[in-house]
Amino acid sequence: MKNNILVIGGGPAGLEASSILSRMGYNVILAEKEKLLGGHLAKWDRLFPDQVPAKEVLNDMLGRMDGVKCFTETKVNSINLLENSYNAMLSNGITVLADAVLLASGFDLFKAEKKEEYGYGIYEGVLTNADLEKAFQEGKKSSPAPRAIGFVHCVGSRDEKAGNPACSKVCCATAVKQAIETKELYPEADVYCFYMDLRMFGRHYEDLYLRAQKSGIRFIRGRVSEVAETAEGRLLVKAEDTLSSKPLKVTLDRLVLMAGMRPSKTGHDVGRQLNLSIEDDGFFSAKDGLQNLQKSKLPGFFYAGACTGPKTLPDTLHEARSAAMEIDRYIKENFRK
Amino acid sequence: MIDFGFSVSPSSRINLDNADKEKFARLAIAEPDVLKCMACGSCTASCTAGAFEDTSLRRAILSLQNGLSDDASKLLSHCMLCGKCTMVCPRGINTRHLILSIQKIYSL
Ligand SMILES: Cc1cc2nc3c(=O)[nH]c(=O)nc-3n(C[C@H](O)[C@H](O)[C@H](O)COP(=O)(O)OP(=O)(O)OC[C@H]3O[C@@H](n4cnc5c(N)ncnc54)[C@H](O)[C@@H]3O)c2cc1C
Ligand code: SF4
Ligand code: SF4
Ligand code: SF4
Numbered sequence: 190m191k192n193n194i195l196v197i198g199g200g201p202a203g204l205e206a207s208s209i210l211s212r213m214g215y216n217v218i219l220a221e222k223e224k225l226l227g228g229h230l231a232k233w234d235r236l237f238p239d240q241v242p243a244k245e246v247l248n249d250m251l252g253r254m255d256g257v258k259c260f261t262e263t264k265v266n267s268i269n270l271l272e273n274s275y276n277a278m279l280s281n282g283i284t285v286l287a288d289a290v291l292l293a294s295g296f297d298l299f300k301a302e303k304k305e306e307y308g309y310g311i312y313e314g315v316l317t318n319a320d321l322e323k324a325f326q327e328g329k330k331s332s333p334a335p336r337a338i339g340f341v342h343c344v345g346s347r348d349e350k351a352g353n354p355a356c357s358k359v360c361c362a363t364a365v366k367q368a369i370e371t372k373e374l375y376p377e378a379d380v381y382c383f384y385m386d387l388r389m390f391g392r393h394y395e396d397l398y399l400r401a402q403k404s405g406i407r408f409i410r411g412r413v414s415e416v417a418e419t420a421e422g423r424l425l426v427k428a429e430d431t432l433s434s435k436p437l438k439v440t441l442d443r444l445v446l447m448a449g450m451r452p453s454k455t456g457h458d459v460g461r462q463l464n465l466s467i468e469d470d471g472f473f474s475a476k477d478g479l480q481n482l483q484k485s486k487l488p489g490f491f492y493a494g495a496c497t498g499p500k501t502l503p504d505t506l507h508e509a510r511s512a513a514m515e516i517d518r519y520i521k522e523n524f525r526k
Numbered sequence: 527m528i529d530f531g532f533s534v535s536p537s538s539r540i541n542l543d544n545a546d547k548e549k550f551a552r553l554a555i556a557e558p559d560v561l562k563c564m565a566c567g568s569c570t571a572s573c574t575a576g577a578f579e580d581t582s583l584r585r586a587i588l589s590l591q592n593g594l595s596d597d598a599s600k601l602l603s604h605c606m607l608c609g610k611c612t613m614v615c616p617r618g619i620n621t622r623h624l625i626l627s628i629q630k631i632y633s634l
Pocket of ligand 1 (some may be wrong): 197198199200202203220222223226227229230235236238263265294295296297298318330363448453457458459494500503515
């Protein structure tokens with residue numbers, strides 16, 4: 190008999206783990222609340238650090254999904270732990286009895302309008318990293334071309350007042366990548382990145398930074414403190430250039446906010462039903478953060494991807510593979526004696 | 527001019543809208559490596575002149591980016607072109623050559 194495995198969330202983590210578990214011989218049922226599979230990956234145009242088209246990566250993953258039962262536009266209405274399996278009622282009326290569950294509910298993008306001083310939703314020229322990816326996907330080009338464009342790092346991250354003291358890990362690389370792409374699109378424009386620290390930790394990331402510098406992008410160390418509209422409808426941006434200890438102002442046509450990663454609300458809905466523990470940062474807490482990142486405190490309940498904190502795509506995929514391995518081990522130890 | 531008995535001090539705020547970007551662009555063509563500076567401060571830390579006078583290539587580059595060439599001039603006025611900073615720059619910038627180009631383009 191094939192054991193049933195329920196995967197909640199059809200983003201990169203859920204997709205990768207599902208296809209592997211299916212090839213291991215399990216009966217995998219995946220529930221995704223949205224119409225389309227792919228999670229946030231489906232919203233990105235090109236990926237840092239090497240600008241690989243996100244669509245290619247996603248299509249590769251979708252091509253391995255044969256054999257997995259995928260239910261889209263489907264949420265988990267209720268889930269509870271029976272003696273040694275999970276009983277889940279899905280919103281499409283189907284009930285699943287699963288021997289193991291993988292939660293891959295990912296993240297929600299920080300709501301940039303909460304940082305009112307940046308004017309998102311108020312001024313037309315202010316957009317988020319996600320909005321810019323969408324514009325890139327659609328191949329949109331503004332005319333007349335913008336003369337000056339700024340990127341604001343750490344929006345809703347490293348900000349206790351915004352409710353999130355943590356770093357979102359992916360947005361420095363995203364900002365530098367998007368700044369390069371913007372400069373390529375509008376070579377005459379002045380492009381600025383306002384950062385506090387540049388966290389270019391991964392392989393090839395520092396190369397991306399150097400490339401941005403060489404293309405003439407100016408890095409200003411200081412957090413944007415306020416944005417106002419000028420009489421001509423442009424954006425007056427103020428920050429401190431902390432490297433010269435002087436206040437600074439500049440008029441821009443666009444300001445792109447690097448909104449950070451927050452825990453998924455619908456992921457929390459699932460977590461509440463099983464009393465899963467959450468850390469101060471709002472993300473689910475793994476059994477321990479060094480050796481048991483994929484395990485929860487419940488037997489047979491596992492995590493992968495951004496539901497346990499900000500992660501890059503490769504991080505997420507590694508976790509999905511580890512989770513598949515942990516689930517396989519768990520089933521073999523508990524159901525096949 | 528009428529003396530009102532008080533003076534208005536000029537704003538010390540950097541205004542990038544008014545910065546001379548044309549001159550900096552000329553510098554970047556002559557010395558593309560100027561763009562690679564990552565403000566690490568190694569040049570300033572090892573500067574022979576800096577031990578006695580306020581000398582800093584890092585801040586001079588920053589001043590030029592901010593359109594403050596007078597500040598840059600002051601920060602390089604005691605440079606002896608000894609080339610010590612070239613040995614320590616982690617971005618491999620030929621800083622000595624860069625200083626000469628700055629002096630030429632900005633006629634310091
Ligand atoms: C602006 C930005 C740009 C990025 N660019 C890059 C990049 O260039 N390179 C890179 O390596 N990384 C990048 N990342 C990181 C990358 O997006 C994440 O690592 C990845 O999306 C995490 O995958 P995930 O499956 O854990 O979560 P998600 O992508 O968030 O997917 C989670 C899925 O679960 C679904 N879901 C949630 N709750 C439920 C529920 N209760 N029931 C059913 N379904 C549910 C959601 O609808 C979603 O489809 C970027 C991140 C941001 C914010
Ligand atoms: S990755 Fe960079 S932009 Fe994002 S929160 Fe961390 S320091 Fe800020
Ligand atoms: S070349 Fe000039 S700036 Fe460089 S170390 Fe010598 S004195 Fe200092
Ligand atoms: S040593 Fe080089 S990189 Fe560092 S501040 Fe000086 S010029 Fe810039």
